[in-house]
Amino acid sequence: MSDAAVRVDGLLKVFDVPEREAGLKAATKSLVRRRTREVRAVDGISFELAPGEIVGFLGPNGAGKTTTLKMLSGLLYVSGGEARVLGHVPSKRERDFLRRIALVMGNRNQLQWDLPALDSFELNRSIYRIPRPDFVALRDELVELLEIGDLVRKPVRQLSLGERMKVEIVGSLLHRPQVLFLDEPTIGLDVTMQKRIREFVALYRQRHEATVMLTSHYMADVEALCERVIVIHHGKILFDGDLAALSDTVAAWKTIAVVLENGAGDLSGYGEVIHRDGDLVTLRVPKAETARVTARLLAEQEVLDLNVEDPPIEDVIELVFAQDAVE
């Protein structure tokens, strides 16, 4: 895929982390002889993102997600391998590259804390060389889409977390980036706000044909936005493919939620009972046996309601990490 928007080949980031034992003796010793440990935050990963693609980049804390995004944004230098975004090497800080990307970090802010967001937007206009008519048109469009007309005139410090995230996102998109790195953009937000941000990201991507790489601990974000996911753990990629295929590959079971007319009896003969809530019983059954078990339930029990579902994505991801830990 030579025209990939993002191309990563054997990317490596190694940090030397100082470490010592507890206590005064060890502290004194470390003054003259500092001991460091090599940590491979990102360990030779490779992937490509096609133009306009949106990909979920998943992993537990410390997996290497943010480190990867920072290397792709030029904020961290690579220790090995190669990364290219829109054909550019990120660490070179070429203007054409910087003007076409954006990194939004849910736990950082680009807008000046003490100023109304409008002032910071103006600074971005100067720095990104956005012609005023384009700037005004896009700013007003984004402000209207996220309904933040009354927020952009207040100092950022006076905004709630969700409000701040919305103005941060507007600030990051004013230069119409073609590649968008979103690092947990919905962290700490309530479900309504998470949904708004998700809808907005989807709309922006659709309107501007942007390539999006999204990290999030909220699987609802990933399920709503991404068809493809890359799962990373301990700096290595464990899975790269369709979200649906992830479930098929890792979790060889489905869940059957069943409500019986005469109350929930003993259903352990049909599969593993994993949840019981009043008359509702949830069974875990091997994927290959789902149809047979469902047919048996319908034939042998007085079923009021029955749902067959893939396992929740959270469980699937957890399983991926657990398998990696065992290996």
Added chain:
Amino acid sequence: MRAMAMTLKHELIGLSGVVERNIYLTKRYIFWDVAFFVWTVANTLTIVFIAEGIVATGGEIDVEQVTTQLLIGAVVWAYLGIIFAFLMETVAWERWEGTIEYTFMAPLSRAMHLGGTGVFAVIYGLVRASLLFVVVALFFGLSMPDANFAAALVLLVIASVSFFGIGMMTSVLPLISPEKGAQLGFIAQGMLLVVSGVYYPVSVLPQWMQWLSTISPATYALRGIRASILDGAGLAWEDVWPLLVIGAVSIPLGLWVFHRGELYAKRHGKLKRSG
């Protein structure tokens, strides 16, 4: 040629954006600035009163002249402090607020980024230093009938180029050490002034310190400004050319040092928020 002119124009627009942002931030904390100004006045008074103290303890000096000499030293000290503090905050403050990574990701050359901060620092510093000078001079009733304030001001502006270059070198310290780097900047400011004759003639220093004083821009700024205010002297070439030379060396050197610091920070992951 036209492309170069357009590039320059865009760079200057970016620089003016940084200046504008600093104006807004200063306006936001203007009353705190007034409070800090009161502290600076008090601090300057403690130094300038030394002249009166010498007389009170039996010393025989020209009080008016020594008072003015001390005042000039204190004002230049305060001015240098402002320039260094602003440049240091370019990194330290942004680290604290968590905006540093975004600033480093913006398509703005480091020269314009730091230059925008430097231009604002010089303007702001000149206003504050002038006010400080006037307030303390009025307090002591200094007359300065022969003073050539225009020459003094022009020399301070020329010296600012060198101060800015050195300031860039110190502003890299919070990049290298997020925890203690900002404090190290004050040490650099102190080292610069101790060899430059801030409250005494350079001739009283040990020889090795006098050699160091020749590469300090503050030496020529203090000497020239004192000559202009005390004796009404105009711009003296022997003060101007060293400042021009130090400025021509310190600006590219400052940018290079900052660039090296940025490389280090990006290699070792030191751009994280520290607040």
